[in-house]
Amino acid sequence: MSDLSNLLDTEPVVATAGTDLLAESIEQQGAEVIRTDWRPPEAGTEAALAALAADGRNTKANETAVARMLAVRPQFVDVSVARDVFPDMTPRTFFHAGPPLTWDRASGPMRGAIIGAMMYEGLADGPEDAEAKAMRGEIDLSPCHHHGAVGPMAGVTSPSMPVAVVADGAGDGVAYSTLNEGLGKVLRYGAFAPEAIDRLHWMDAVLGPVLSAVLQSRGPIDLQSLIAQALQMGDDGHNRNRAVTSLFLRELGGALVDGADAPVDQRADVFRFIDGNDHFMLNLVMAAGKLGSDAASDVPASSLVTVMARNGTDFGIRLSGTGDEWFVAPAPPVDGLYLGSFTEEDASPDIGDSTITETVGLGGFAMAAAPAIVGFVGGTAAGAVRRTLAMYEITLAEHPMYQIPMLEFRGTPVGIDAARVVRTGVLPQINTGVAGKVPGTGMVGAGLVEAPMECFAQAIRALAATLD
Amino acid sequence: MIARVEIHPGRYHDSVRLMQASKALQNVEGVTDALVAMATELNLSLLADMGFDMDAVADAGPNDLVLALRAENEGAIATAHLVLDDALTHKAAPSGGLDAPDPKTVGSAAAVGDANIALLSVPGEHAFVEAMEALESGRHVMIFSDNVPIEQEIILKTYGGDHGLLVMGPDCGTTIVNGIGLGFANAVQPGSVSMVGASGTGIQQMCALLDDAGIGVRHALGTGSRDLSEDVGAASTLQALQALDEDPATDLIAVISKPPAAPIAEKVRRAAETCGKPVVITFMGERTLEEGAGDVLAALGKPPAQYGSWPAANEDHRPGSVRGLFSGGTLSSEAQFVVAPILGEVGSREGGEGHTFVDYGDDEYTQGRAHPMIDQTVRIERLSAAARDETVGVILMDVVLGYGANANPATELAPFIEQAVTAGAAVVVSLCGTRGDPQGRDAQAEILNRAGASVFLSNAAAAREVARLATARTSA
Numbered sequence: 001m002s003d004l005s006n007l008l009d010t011e012p013v014v015a016t017a018g019t020d021l022l023a024e025s026i027e028q029q030g031a032e033v034i035r036t037d038w039r040p041p042e043a044g045t046e047a048a049l050a051a052l053a054a055d056g057r058n059t060k061a062n063e064t065a066v067a068r069m070l071a072v073r074p075q076f077v078d079v080s081v082a083r084d085v086f087p088d089m090t091p092r093t094f095f096h097a098g099p100p101l102t103w104d105r106a107s108g109p110m111r112g113a114i115i116g117a118m119m120y121e122g123l124a125d126g127p128e129d130a131e132a133k134a135m136r137g138e139i140d141l142s143p144c145h146h147h148g149a150v151g152p153m154a155g156v157t158s159p160s161m162p163v164a165v166v167a168d169g170a171g172d173g174v175a176y177s178t179l180n181e182g183l184g185k186v187l188r189y190g191a192f193a194p195e196a197i198d199r200l201h202w203m204d205a206v207l208g209p210v211l212s213a214v215l216q217s218r219g220p221i222d223l224q225s226l227i228a229q230a231l232q233m234g235d236d237g238h239n240r241n242r243a244v245t246s247l248f249l250r251e252l253g254g255a256l257v258d259g260a261d262a263p264v265d266q267r268a269d270v271f272r273f274i275d276g277n278d279h280f281m282l283n284l285v286m287a288a289g290k291l292g293s294d295a296a297s298d299v300p301a302s303s304l305v306t307v308m309a310r311n312g313t314d315f316g317i318r319l320s321g322t323g324d325e326w327f328v329a330p331a332p333p334v335d336g337l338y339l340g341s342f343t344e345e346d347a348s349p350d351i352g353d354s355t356i357t358e359t360v361g362l363g364g365f366a367m368a369a370a371p372a373i374v375g376f377v378g379g380t381a382a383g384a385v386r387r388t389l390a391m392y393e394i395t396l397a398e399h400p401m402y403q404i405p406m407l408e409f410r411g412t413p414v415g416i417d418a419a420r421v422v423r424t425g426v427l428p429q430i431n432t433g434v435a436g437k438v439p440g441t442g443m444v445g446a447g448l449v450e451a452p453m454e455c456f457a458q459a460i461r462a463l464a465a466t467l468d
Numbered sequence: 469m470i471a472r473v474e475i476h477p478g479r480y481h482d483s484v485r486l487m488q489a490s491k492a493l494q495n496v497e498g499v500t501d502a503l504v505a506m507a508t509e510l511n512l513s514l515l516a517d518m519g520f521d522m523d524a525v526a527d528a529g530p531n532d533l534v535l536a537l538r539a540e541n542e543g544a545i546a547t548a549h550l551v552l553d554d555a556l557t558h559k560a561a562p563s564g565g566l567d568a569p570d571p572k573t574v575g576s577a578a579a580v581g582d583a584n585i586a587l588l589s590v591p592g593e594h595a596f597v598e599a600m601e602a603l604e605s606g607r608h609v610m611i612f613s614d615n616v617p618i619e620q621e622i623i624l625k626t627y628g629g630d631h632g633l634l635v636m637g638p639d640c641g642t643t644i645v646n647g648i649g650l651g652f653a654n655a656v657q658p659g660s661v662s663m664v665g666a667s668g669t670g671i672q673q674m675c676a677l678l679d680d681a682g683i684g685v686r687h688a689l690g691t692g693s694r695d696l697s698e699d700v701g702a703a704s705t706l707q708a709l710q711a712l713d714e715d716p717a718t719d720l721i722a723v724i725s726k727p728p729a730a731p732i733a734e735k736v737r738r739a740a741e742t743c744g745k746p747v748v749i750t751f752m753g754e755r756t757l758e759e760g761a762g763d764v765l766a767a768l769g770k771p772p773a774q775y776g777s778w779p780a781a782n783e784d785h786r787p788g789s790v791r792g793l794f795s796g797g798t799l800s801s802e803a804q805f806v807v808a809p810i811l812g813e814v815g816s817r818e819g820g821e822g823h824t825f826v827d828y829g830d831d832e833y834t835q836g837r838a839h840p841m842i843d844q845t846v847r848i849e850r851l852s853a854a855a856r857d858e859t860v861g862v863i864l865m866d867v868v869l870g871y872g873a874n875a876n877p878a879t880e881l882a883p884f885i886e887q888a889v890t891a892g893a894a895v896v897v898s899l900c901g902t903r904g905d906p907q908g909r910d911a912q913a914e915i916l917n918r919a920g921a922s923v924f925l926s927n928a929a930a931a932r933e934v935a936r937l938a939t940a941r942t943s944a
Contacts, residue, residue, distance in 0.1 A: 004634055004711040007711075009715075011646055014583055014585045014650065015580075017574040017577070017590050017598055018590040018613070022612065022650070023587075025649070026649075028871060029648050029871060032583075034577045035570065035574050036572065037569070038572065046594065054596075056627070068592075087525075169478070177761050222531045224478045228480040267921075392576075396522075401480065403481075405482070423597065425572075
């Protein structure tokens with residue numbers, strides 16, 4: 001091909017990076033120039049970026065991976081029990097949020113949640129007993145993400161817990177999450193008080209079975225449609241889920257009233273429980289995200305971020321092109337607002353699998369849809385929009401379903417490209433809750449945090465090493 | 469008449485937006501009825517009232533999108549789908565009234581304004597990644613940066629060649645596209661001569677000579693200083709040559725290069741022979757750009773030109789060797805090529821005995837400061853030193869005008885030229901510029917001339933004058 005007609009027959013429009021003087025001298029001649037706010041890539045990634053560019057597969061691989069991520073049609077099909085859906089789960093297995101972790105390195109809220117779950121499972125008489133057993137290695141820890149699952153905050157999932165089953169209406173994928181307990185003194189924030197344990201028992205005895213029966217009678221619920229609507233009602237799908245939970249309850253309403261073979265008082269309790277918890281849908285949004293994340297995995301040479309997750313000690317990411325490998329850095333502190341008399345002194349570092357929402361174009365990436373969230377850091381509505389706009393620079397696509405009214409219904413930025421993160425220095429923006437650092441405390445606040453650069457730098461180097 | 473009802477499960481859009489989309493569909497030629505809506509009971513009853521087959525929507529619910537069309541033919545249905553996608557895809561100003569952050573990579577910048585060229589002047593070690601991104605997004609690339617590894621240059625040019633995209637550079641100082649200069653470039657009159665040049669100042673000198681002879685320029689495509697090396701194999705030069713041969717508005721092509729590798733020079737000559745248009749080749753080290761320009765004029769049926777010059781009022785000067793203080797690499801090597809047969813060996817590094825012509829645009833002298841075409845500090849310092857140096861008889865400088873260059877180089881240099889002339893040295897300036905250049909070519913020439921320099925628009929002529937002055941003195 002030698003036809004350079006779109007060079008030779010058109011007035012040049014020039015995108016420039018580098019010396020401003022060259023841009024100015026083109027403008028001086030009356031031609032259009034688009035300047036780049038260019039900066040050198042993160043130190044230590046130059047060779048890896050050059051290797052990726054030279055290899056030539058990265059761009060196509062990313063297109064493939066993000067298309068797979070966007071092709072899933074998550075359906076909430078059932079509620080089952082953890083031990084029944086996870087073949088590798090033994091009676092002493094506990095799944096947790098984030099990258100792999102050992103008890104000795106676990107943060108306060110993670111320890112609190114594991115203690116609570118051991119008591120809930122009847123493996124310990126009390127907190128001291130649980131701690132001693134955990135320390136002796138009498139339990140097995142494994143990341144939720146290794147089992148097609150996700151869990152918010154500590155993300156602790158134990159064998160008796162009910163789990164939501166989210167299936168792909170357009171494929172074979174299935175993803176799982178626990179059911180959301182509500183706010184305050186709850187296990188996922190590291191609380192193990194009797195009220196937290198009692199609630200877990202009610203969830204497996206009543207909530208799970210009733211939801212399962214209702215879903216069987218009314219059929220699956222299309223989650224993507226609910227999320228898309230909720231973004232136009234002020235939700236971000238991570239830290240604000242009031243609209244999506246309300247929409248969900250409307251979906252459920254008829255079948256819940258109809259009966260579905262459950263006693264009326266139980267059905268009423270289920271209605272009140274979901275109605276009383278704005279975050280009920282968070283776990284389902286996360287499972288929907290996990291479905292997309294898994295679908296996008298294992299595309300050779302792709303720098304698409306499939307997972308961002310934290311365990312309270314480490315922040316870890318995975319890329320589509322690097323298989324099961326985790327790239328970790330210390331979990332950062334969260335910048336936010338604190339409940340009651342709690343302060344940042346009481347806060348544990350960033351924790352939870354809920355950052356799966358950001359990896360699929362929700363949460364911090366959809367903040368322009370939920371400007372109230374920026375209030376957590378004293379920002380403005382305009383600031384929320386700016387944060388979302390910044391994310392387009394590091395993402396591969398605009399979500400075809402999730403749209404932001406304020407941006408003229410532009411699709412949310414989706415599909416983080418780790419290469420673009422290290423090139424631009426723009427870090428993924430995360431909206432999140434904050435857990436107390438002392439085991440048993442529970443939730444202390446909420447706020448905003450950025451994913452650590454170190455994870456992305458490591459990941460890009462590892463991806464480059466996979467190229468022949 | 470065709471009726472079509474489709475369900476898109478789980479695809480949600482706001483009802484107002486869908487009403488707008490329905491309206492857009494109704495306006496499609498050949499479409500008689502159209503409805504796009506969420507499949508609520510109300511909308512389904514609307515659909516039934518419109519007489520559509522309701523079997524297709526039996527399983528649809530309020531979270532599913534339904535599209536119903538009645539049209540005269542399949543073409544109208546297909547158009548309606550395109551219109552629907554367009555209506556439901558965001559495209560307005562994306563920022564919600566707020567300024568979007570500036571693009572951070574050249575690929576995203578190019579997408580913002582639908583640019584057709586990416587111009588990179590980032591440090592050479594980072595240019596490859598940006599260039600590859602620009603190419604993969606379908607943009608031509610000019611890489612002003614130097615210090616780009618040659619393996620990367622080959623990858624870029626191979627990709628460009630395979631995808632119909634021109635890679636100009638690395639180390640490409642000058643390109644002119646449709647009269648718009650990128651990098652260091654002169655203002656040219658519109659014309660039908662196009663150039664391909666693996667030499668920035670080579671292109672600039674050719675532009676200046678043709679401009680002085682009244683010849684306009686259409687394109688001047690820089691290809692980077694290494695394009696005619698054995699490894700790169702003239703990839704971009706051959707690509708540009710063929711494209712210009714096919715360009716209806718180009719009547720003649722001038723090819724310019726720094727000294728090429730012999731087999732590659734041969735390859736370019738053979739390619740030129742297959743062109744349908746006259747091709748004038750000037751390879752440095754074989755002949756001068758003045759000779760090349762002469763061939764261009766002859767091919768266009770024009771008489772030979774007398775290029776402008778402003779002789780010094782007084783040509784007496786002290787004896788001594790020649791100092792060449794250049795900002796353009798090709799101008800420096802061309803001047804050496806001209807004087808060497810007359811004056812003998814000329815050094816190209818500082819500190820040598822005898823005649824030296826140094827290119828201050830070389831990396832060695834540009835670390836941490838702008839190119840000497842912009843920042844003359846180093847050359848002015850060397851000019852002063854040469855004026856003080858009793859062993860220097862003649863000083864030769866180039867002054868390059870045009871976009872990107874210093875706004876008023878003559879005025880900056882004038883006092884130091886005066887100093888040198890007063891000290892007894894002769895100063896000769898090779899002034900590379902066109903009449904349209906923003907600095908004002910003739911005004912610059914007069915300032916330099918008034919300061920005591922003889923000024924030549926032809927670099928070769930300036931070099932011959934230097935040789936004449938140096939030998940006249942020696943024989944005297």
